[in-house]
Amino acid sequence: MNELVAAVPWLGRRNPMAARWLIIVLALAAPLIAMMFGRSWVRVLDFALLYMMLALGLNVVVGFAGLLDLGYIAFYAVGAYTFAFLASPHFGVHWPFWAVLPLGAAFAALAGIALGFPVLRLRGDYLAIVTLGFGEIIRIFMNNLNYPINITNGPQGINMIDPIVLFGWDLSRTLKIGDFTINSLYLYYYFFLLCVAGSILLIQRLQISRIGRAWAAMRDDELAAKAIGINIRNMKLLAFSLGATFGGVAGCLFGAFQGFVSPESFSLMESIAVLTMVVFGGMGNIAGAVVGALVLALLPEVLRDIAVPIQQMLFDRVLLDPEVLRMLLLSLAMILMMLLRPVGLIPAKARYAHPEHLPRKKEARP
């Protein structure tokens, strides 16, 4: 949260308290503002929050521990499919949300360890290639495990997944309080917001801890990290599994929110999109992941929305399909970003200690 506060332009450094409140108010009011432009925008915001969780989780692996992971979406898939298996008519199992969520997280963590073990000795490009392959393997499994025994229902995916039910309160139904009705999209928004806030809190705690420092040490110089007694193997596995856990939780939420999962949601492009969010925002800091996810989740939708009217206005007809234009403009945004701000939107130095908590500051030696 502190990093996020400091990232607020102008106000963040001058008045952190005001910036803090600004973030909270904006976060709470965002769906109401979005509603003015139409309901679909609230949905876009819901997805932006899911991407935020993914970016936060991937940031643990890539930003903190320095392990380039191009198959991160696989953990999202594991979470989503776990939810789909255990809470849908597909197997006829309908476990409650609170039972499935930890399972989804645990399976994703196990998948993280399963990926971590074989790649312990790999670094840089080689690591990227293997993780990329891992992501594809999971997707292809999901795609093909419908024969001879139908487990995943193949490319058709799994339908009619149970919605999130919190203590008997179904988030997918419109809430009525007297004359006042609250659409399910809002309910999901606030629930996801809570999840993102929780993730930020936990990840911040990890960052400023002996584990966060061990990750940063390993990232900056593996040999020196070994020489001060850091168990590289354990720390790498921990980074993979914890990063995967956030992906798994986001996957569960995605499955329940969407009500439908299929392998095509977990393509390589999605992994790259999440990685782009982390890099775009500023690697290794929480605020970067949050802002990167927000901007890159909203930008394509905004572009899609304004591409058609602008073209009609200029040329009286639509020359370029918004979908094509979207990728084009997004790539352009990335290129500009790399040229103008190669360290990301928010290049804040991540902190791994609380020096201000020292009881006294000693005078410097002459």
Place this chain on the structure above:
Amino acid sequence: MITLLEARGIGKRFGGLTALDDVSLTINKGEVYGLIGPNGAGKTTLFNVLTGAYMPDGGEFVFNGSQLPTGKPHKVVGRGIARTFQNIRLFRELTALENVMAGHHIRTRAGIWGILTQSRFTREEERLTTERAYELLDYVGIAHLAEAVSKNLSYGDQRRLEIARALATEPHLLALDEPAAGMNATETAQLRRLIDQIRHDGVTVLLIEHDVKLVMGLCDRVAVLDFGRKIAEDVPSVVQRDPKVIEAYLGGGHKHVA
């Protein structure tokens, strides 16, 4: 004299090259032990074998009365051996304080659940780690740079920071790999005082150094390596006059060192 570290017949080959050939030496508790020799004599290789970075091809180390594990750096550090590097290896993106705190990793116990829930034990340990790191920065004389990112520190300060980080692992034996390399006379004099202080505070020091004046002035005993063999081991004044040592450094035919 109590023996702290004993190397017994350490051997290490890289392909056809014998980097260490049956090297045995004894380091006593509380001394500064110098390891010198011409370039390529095997000094750093001995360091790497000792600290677990390389597996030895033969021999063993006995430390504090029991055998050291080989090839497991984190276990060696846990037993109480810390090292610095010839070419400084700091965690570049971390501040000086964070570097030293990272060095304390092996002496802290907070687990993942403790950290996620911020248990009282975790918070207390974190506070102690911060305090201890600050004290160590003060000890090596760079407390005023605690919040500077380490890659921006001056060369001499980086050397000191690396020593502080090594001390944060709470070693019995501190192995310094050419700590004075690239330092000017003032910095070397400061380093010398620091090493004296460290020894005075009860940490045994193993020192690889090229600066002969520093070694002779600081070390209680010196071993000389040449082509992977130990050719001398004694107090500095004796080693200095050893004809084999003179020959190793200056080549045959010389009778005197100026």
